[in-house]
Amino acid sequence: MTALPEPVTVEEVAAEVTYDLRRAVLRPDGGEITWAGDEDPATFHLAACTSDGVVGVVRFSPAPCRWRPEARAPWQLRGMATEPSMRGAGVGRTLVIDGLARVAARGGDLVWCDARGTAAGFYERMGFAVVTEPFDKPGIGPHVGMLIEVSST
Numbered sequence: 001m002t003a004l005p006e007p008v009t010v011e012e013v014a015a016e017v018t019y020d021l022r023r024a025v026l027r028p029d030g031g032e033i034t035w036a037g038d039e040d041p042a043t044f045h046l047a048a049c050t051s052d053g054v055v056g057v058v059r060f061s062p063a064p065c066r067w068r069p070e071a072r073a074p075w076q077l078r079g080m081a082t083e084p085s086m087r088g089a090g091v092g093r094t095l096v097i098d099g100l101a102r103v104a105a106r107g108g109d110l111v112w113c114d115a116r117g118t119a120a121g122f123y124e125r126m127g128f129a130v131v132t133e134p135f136d137k138p139g140i141g142p143h144v145g146m147l148i149e150v151s152s153t
């Protein structure tokens, strides 16, 4: 992994701070960049920032997990995106580690996501496991269900 060129800080931010990267990275062909739950008070949004501005974003929100209905306090990870010129430098890792700690601090016991097939290897590096067969999201492409258990603090 390439070392981060400069300090990256992670901050909880308002949903709209994440929209530019969502648009550029996750919806380059158009498509909705504001999603149900963005403004839910339980949802939190993280931004990784350098002196150049926001270089990575992600969202965590409480949501039932269809693969682990017995989970006591499941959360969904969504909207994970790193600015292209900063990829492979640890921005995504910093955001996920920080987010998992914040979920644990809020009493969550599991985090799940619909992972793009191209990003599944990243989530595996973060400790997530694939729990589904591949499935398609129209207009976006192949995905797999992934999850990680977290310990409440």
Ligand SMILES: CC(C)(COP(=O)(O)OP(=O)(O)OC[C@H]1O[C@@H](n2cnc3c(N)ncnc32)[C@H](O)[C@@H]1OP(=O)(O)O)[C@@H](O)C(=O)NCCC(=O)NCCS
Binding pocket: 001, 025, 026, 056, 080, 081, 082, 083, 086, 087, 088, 089, 090, 091, 092, 093, 094, 114, 115, 116, 118, 119, 120, 121, 122, 125
């Ligand atoms: C997936 C994404 C968020 C990863 O962010 P990143 O900042 O580049 O990730 P990091 O640099 O923190 O990588 C952490 C580790 O995962 C690995 N990794 C990163 N992206 C990977 C990928 N797509 N596949 C496999 N491994 C990957 C890195 O090599 C690094 O490995 P290491 O533990 O050996 O050092 C970024 O590539 C991205 O924004 N992709 C496009 C949008 C997307 O697919 N988002 C996910 C939607 S579900």
